[in-house]
Amino acid sequence: MDAEIPSTTATAPNVFITFSFNSPTGYGTIAAREIPRGKRIFADECLFGVLDYQNRARVQGKYGKLPIEKKRIFDQLASQGHDVLAAFQTNALVYNDRCTMYGIFPQAAGLNHSCQPNAYFSWNAKLQFGTTHAIRDIPRGSEISISYCDPLLSIDGRKEVLARYSFPCVCNICSDLDHGSERRRSEIRRLKSEISRTRRHCPVTLLDLIMLIDLIEEEGLVSLDLANYYRHAAECCRATKQYKEALRFGRKTLEVVETCVGSDSPVFDATKQFVQGLEEAEREVKSK
Template sequence: MDAAIVILDHLDNIREISRWDLWKRPEPVPAPDLPFVLEESSTKGMQMVARRSIQQGELIALERPLVVSRTDIAIAEDQSTTGVFYRAALSGLSAEKRRTFLSLCNSFGSEEERLVGILNTNCCTIPLAPSPSGIPTAYSGLFPTLCRANHDCAPNANFFFNPQSFTGQFHAVRPIAKGEEITVLYSELAASRQERRAELLQHYKFVCECKTCSLPPALAELSDTRRRAIGDLIPLMHQGTYADDMTIAHLDELLDWATIEGLYALYAELLVYGYGLAIKLDLHVQAQKWSRMAAAAFKILDGADSPRLN
């Protein structure tokens, strides 16, 4: 029988994943009236475009991955660079799904073997359960429809992987007009234009010309200043620590800048960080306010199934 999903991992992990209860449930299917269409672009290849107006927080698309790969899996170089390993793995898919896979973009051209290039161009990081040993492992997934969405440094959609249904999902982070391109994030948002462009060129082989990257010099410098200020806070956010001079007023300013820059995911994370700061400062009314705002923001980003709502 043809496989619905190819999983590249150690055998013990594959056996464990195959026993998950979620495979006994019907596969989630998108609504019949999809709010988007896929179109050819004169400059970007395929693109995802809104076929009607889309409301903030609305589920735009969902699908299960075609390929899931453990990112640190060891593959002999002669089997990886020549594509032998991947051809063998993908042979389990139906002919239609293999054609779908082969229709996807390889941004690396002749630099990489075609199958390797397609995976490296289109896969995105997804959270998966730890290995049977209990050690967390990094995985990537290839979603054949979702990967058609192009990058923007201020995207109008957020990618969320729902482990309950094993689906990748796009949710609108702001209202999207009919005919507007639906975009997501490929690179680090809280970085300067030069840094973002360098990362995108290295990993995806294109120079970003989004609205933010196309700002005139003075406005681009102002945008970079805002993004760097938010980026400087990210290590503290991950550690859950607060500088001695961190104030509610400064958090408010960063929240305003995240809104101006269209950094909705970081806006939500700043609210959580601000909640912790308000608790530390015994400002419980402010903490409750930011807690409610964070819950609303994560519901927009991920939908009602967001694990960050618990």
């Protein structure tokens, strides 16, 4: 997967994207050329971030300390009545390693939400940038989208989160046109709950994990959550001495991580070490 940074500011040219007005969701970011899965579309410097996105004094204080050029970038973002707090709440994304900060990433802010996104936003602590990667091949002329919330939430749950962004989701799932997808997501939620109640490395857990992974893959929801389920499956196999299967799931973990965050992310480094441990365990078994 490509770890280069196409651009680091909102004003730098980006060969991958163009912009278009697409009612009712407003402006959207369009792929100017085909973008392959795993490609970094852009990397964003955070203009500023806060812990409490509802704290008007803190948001306005951070905004007031911005250099003029960065204020102009912020002011160009969509907002309700050009109010600083409203603009922040509409465009801020959760970031940092613990997902406790809300920050403004100018290019990512131009991406609309989809419950079936084709891109993934994450924080790269090594680069100190927010990065956006294609999680599947994006054809030229297609809108690039991320998910503003956990796409596995119920329709009502997603609407509640999206209300903060003043975003009316009109995808087939939210429009109740894709009943099969919503049923699969309901089953995914059930399996997640079941897995959380069972012993971590028991055979039943592994079977549920495989079913869960298959459903998430069918929905096309590639994310670090999917990587975590692959890793959990690898750990289950290792605990039951199924080293070949453990390595297979471990390599899938690394593949998903690289797709979502790139090979220059600390998450990739940690996952690679995990897979190397699985490779060593399999070598030891074969040598006996």
